[in-house]
Amino acid sequence: MRLTLKVWREGGKYVGQFVDYKVDNISTDMSFLEMLDVLNEQLIQEKETPIAFEHDCREGICGTCSMVINGQPHGPMKSTTTCQLHMRSFNDGDVIYIEPFRAKAFPVIRDLVVNRDSFDRIIQAGGYVSVNTGQAQDANAIPIEKDTSSQAFDAATCIGCGACVAACPNASAMLFTSAKVSHLATMPQGKVEARKRAQSMVKQMDAEGFGKCSNVTACEAECPKGISVTNIAKLNREYMGSVFGSDKVM
Amino acid sequence: MRWLTNFLFSSIGQKVVMSLTGLFLISFLVAHLSGNLQLLIDDGGQQFNQYAKFMTSNPLIKFISFGLYAGILLHAMQGLYIWINNKAARGGKGYAKKVTRAVGTNATAASNMAWWGILILIFLIIHMGDFWFAMKFGGSLEMLTYEGYDEPVKDLFTKVEATFNNPIFVIFYVLAMLGLAAHLLHGFQSAFQSLGLNHPKYTPLIKGIGTFIAVVIPLLFAIIPIFMYFGIYPLSSFLH
């Protein structure tokens, strides 16, 4: 395949602009990142600075491979990360736009790499359960119905990639935050701190400057893990419960 | 009351206010529509004029209408505030290419809520300036005393009729109702989601009702100017 790439470059000699590149002999079996590797090899040989992009696992579980491909975070394929997207999803001669995730709370570090520390701070604010150290508990000490654990697991599959923010016209982090709140609030171990968690995580999310949720559902449509917006409704319930159903003044 | 202001200023609290005011405005739309359909009665406007008199003089209705003005103002101001904030959260730079897909709602209706709202707001200002202001303060309306009634009433009907003789107004009203349709198409079900009311059994029903009212309410509003323009009065009075 022969492709024209319009890649956002920022940092170094680039102030923030699209640069056109041509790549040739791309196999349809390559992943999107492998295609970028080919381009970077080419740039290094031409003594150009390679394009900075993030990647780690390359198997769809770490959530670092953030970029917007032709207007869609992680590209055109449903429930698929960029690293798992293959070039067979494109056609010979295609022009492909590649841009970083755009949100005030995700500042661009360089080219396609953005800083997602804001997500870490939201998790630090309450995305955990407090467990006393000591002997490991017996695995079946707390009985949990299969449906309940599956529901919690579905929410827990969020890989924190930020595609939901990138897809949202409001740059809202509600899908990410709700996935964690709802995962933990569904489990008995997480229920203990559920109210405090809903308060502190929403507070941090707001402080980071993410937008408010207009229920556009673009997040669910682009989420590589198919996290459902029903989690957002659950977060709304949890949050209102923490305000109106609690005797704590928070 | 810190806990309450904290809630009202939180992102979720702001959306709860939007959804409650929005649903309240929908209940008003239903009431307003059933009143206004009396414009299509073939009695030369008598029943409509008497209804308009009742609506502007009954103390309970007057009281409720202040709630309504406050509701519209709060919904519109807060909606615009949220919209501006959300744009800022994007960080100033848009995408060179953008595809917006949605799940279970209409992406175009959903991502342009503020634009539909602004259209509705402009409509409301012109609409109230024309009719509400004329009814409340305008001395330009003629007074009519109908047979069998003692008190004279303002002839708002003739004013409405004259307005809808102008095709520009008719087109503007129809366009505004298309905006309302889009606003409701996303807004009705969105309000329930904002309140956390999502349920595997009831959400499909809520979405169905939302689509139904998003079509029927604006459609019935829109046929009033169209019918009046063409002089069609298909309803008959149940009063006389």
Ligand code: HEM
């Ligand atoms: C009769 C008039 C109106 C009705 C019945 C109505 C109804 C609604 C409803 C039900 C919602 C959904 C709330 C939610 O998502 O939780 C909504 C959202 C919204 N409305 Fe209205 N509305 C009306 C007029 C207006 C006006 C005049 C404006 C502003 C100029 C406006 C601006 C907005 C905005 C910006 C949203 C989206 C908020 C968000 O999700 O971020 N609306 N409206």
Ligand code: SF4
């Ligand atoms: S909810 Fe989906 S899109 Fe958002 S961070 Fe988690 S995995 Fe990524």
Ligand code: FES
């Ligand atoms: S590189 Fe880990 S998810 Fe793509």
